[in-house]
Amino acid sequence: MSASPFATILSTLTRQRGVRASLVVDESDGIVIESNLQIGQDGDRVAALAASLYRKARLSAGAARLGTATFMQLEAERGRICAAGHNDLVLVVVADPAANIGMIRVEMIKAAGALP
Amino acid sequence: MTITAVETWVEAPLRKFVEEARTVLGLLLHPSGQVVAQFGFARAVDVMSACALAAAIHASSGELGKQLEGKAFRGLHHPGRDRQLYLAEAATSRGAFIFLTVFDQESSFGLVRMYFDTFCKDLAAAAPPMSHQPEVVLEDRFEHELNRNLAALFGRG
Numbered sequence: 695m696s697a698s699p700f701a702t703i704l705s706t707l708t709r710q711r712g713v714r715a716s717l718v719v720d721e722s723d724g725i726v727i728e729s730n731l732q733i734g735q736d737g738d739r740v741a742a743l744a745a746s747l748y749r750k751a752r753l754s755a756g757a758a759r760l761g762t763a764t765f766m767q768l769e770a771e772r773g774r775i776c777a778a779g780h781n782d783l784v785l786v787v788v789a790d791p792a793a794n795i796g797m798i799r800v801e802m803i804k805a806a807g808a809l810p
Numbered sequence: 811m812t813i814t815a816v817e818t819w820v821e822a823p824l825r826k827f828v829e830e831a832r833t834v835l836g837l838l839l840h841p842s843g844q845v846v847a848q849f850g851f852a853r854a855v856d857v858m859s860a861c862a863l864a865a866a867i868h869a870s871s872g873e874l875g876k877q878l879e880g881k882a883f884r885g886l887h888h889p890g891r892d893r894q895l896y897l898a899e900a901a902t903s904r905g906a907f908i909f910l911t912v913f914d915q916e917s918s919f920g921l922v923r924m925y926f927d928t929f930c931k932d933l934a935a936a937a938p939p940m941s942h943q944p945e946v947v948l949e950d951r952f953e954h955e956l957n958r959n960l961a962a963l964f965g966r967g
Contacts, residue, residue, distance in 0.1 A: 742918065746920075
């Protein structure tokens with residue numbers, strides 16, 4: 695049986711220090727396509743909310759004539775949500791506040807480009 | 811968004827769902843097809859049709875699920891071009907209810923499903939305890955009960 699096309703992408707992201715979850719999500723539906731989650735992470739909830747946020751950010755960037763949105767980051771008290779999209783797919787990462795976000799961003803943009 | 815409910819205890823959970831999930835239409839009904847609450851509908855006749863269709867779809871998809879998997883399907887999602895439909899069951903101490911909601915691009919299936927889970931919990935928590943066995947709606951009284959509920963929802967009671 696062959697591995698899913700997203701398995702390598704997700705496992706590369708989850709290996710980054712401070713990453714709690716990485717997911718490939720359908721942007722329009724907010725449904726998880728594949729995920730790599732640590733115990734205690736609610737993939738469905740993260741996927742639905744992150745896809746909705748990313749979609750609105752992408753549309754806002756378009757409406758403001760800023761061009762294509764490439765990366766979105768939400769910083770909260772107890773963690774960060776990062777999203778990068780390609781076609782109708784969104785790559786979502788949930789990370790600790792202390793995670794190296796620069797490194798995660800680079801890996802996410804690279805990985806998003808490799809999404810089908 | 812105006813929400814009207816035949817049973818007042820469903821109003822707060824429903825209002826929270828509408829505000830959070832940003833759906834455009836919603837209908838809570840008994841599995842028999844009797845309406846309990848609605849939002850987004852302008853005409854009683856539309857509610858009546860939607861209730862009849864939702865109850866029939868829920869019954870037939872439930873039976874199909876039992877035949878295929880030994881248990882009824884949990885929910886039904888139908889994506890249209892501009893609008894999508896989600897139909898699912900919410901269990902409470904007062905029995906099961908069917909919930910039908912329609913949403914557009916302001917929301918998504920993932921969000922609706924997520925907020926529906928919260929709605930089910932809120933509805934179950936808000937349901938007052940049953941003081942007696944649920945009254946069975948007999949066939950000869952069904953139309954009368956349906957009309958009474960529609961009148962209550964659309965202000966012609």
